Amino acid sequence: DAGITQSPRHKVTETGTPVTLRCHQTENHRYMYWYRQDPGHGLRLIHYSYGVKDTDKGEVSDGYSVSRSKTEDFLLTLESATSSQTSVYFCAISESPVSPGTQYFGPGTRLLVL
Amino acid sequence: QQQVKQSPQSLIVQKGGIPIINCAYENTAFDYFPWYQQFPGKGPALLIAIRPDVSEKKEGRFTISFNKSAKQFSLHIMDSQPGDSATYFCAAGTSNAGGTSYGKLTFGQGTILTVHP
Structure with missing residues (x-):
């Protein structure tokens, strides 16, 4: 398994509170991604990073921000959590976007916003 | 145009059967099509x-x-086996070396496969 850890693995929070999820990799891969997984929607890209301090929005970025100050860490922040952000969040890493374009996924964080 | 449509949403087969999962895309710039397998509680x-x-x-x-x-x-x-029971996702991406794809993938909605013994 690729060396990817996510923390916390489970979290329950209340509406309006800030939440930060952490993705840590030991593979020294350049590219990192945050997805959310919801029934009927598959995996949807929230934000991605193509290097330290280089990040950009995905298809469902509203209400989320990210930061990457080190190659190994990619943080996802919900500034003010809402019930619609209840989901399972996955981090993924990739060495190269060209070939084979493989993304390796972490174990996920299950977030419940009450 | 970025969507990938996957069907069926769920599929039940007997051991030894041949489940088939289909995906369709619109964006002709896609040039990489992976399939992912996910077991409960895993990435x-x-x-x-x-x-x-x-x-x-x-x-x-x-x-x-x-x-x-x-x-x-x-x-x-x-020759499907009970151990193949999982959720399957198709995806599509663009691998333009000098462009701005950054390895992003667009995923289908997922298919829950159950293989009965």
């Missing part, structure tokens, strides 16, 4: 992938068929 894992220069790729019991003109691709699982 998705790459199963098999294909590029549009071939029409079929086999790895063990898993086969991808690709129809470029129809913009469709499918996953076939030969």
Whole structure:
């Protein structure tokens, strides 16, 4: 398994509170991604990073921000959590976007916003 | 145009059957089509992938068929086993080396496969 850890693995929070999820990799891969997984929607890209301090929005970025100050860490922040952000969040890493374009996924964080 | 549509949402087969999962895409810039397998409580894992220069790729019991003109691709699982019970996702991406794809993938909605003993 690729060396990817996510923390916390489970979290329950209340509406309006800030939440930060952490993705840590030991593979020294350049590219990192945050997805959310919801029934009927598959995996949807929230934000991605193509290097330290280089990040950009995905298809469902509203209400989320990210930061990457080190190659190994990619943080996802919900500034003010809402019930619609209840989901399972996955981090993924990739060495190269060209070939084979493989993304390796972490174990996920299950977030419940009450 | 970025969507990838996957069907069926769920699929039940008997052991030894050949489940088939289909995906369709619109964006002709897509040139990389992976399939991911996900077991409950785990992250998705790459199963098999294909590029549009071939029409079929086999790895063990898993086969991808690709129809470029129809913009469709499918996953076939030969001699399915109860251990194949999982959620399967198709995806599509663009691998332009000098461009701005950054390895992003667009995923289908997922198919929950159950293989009965």
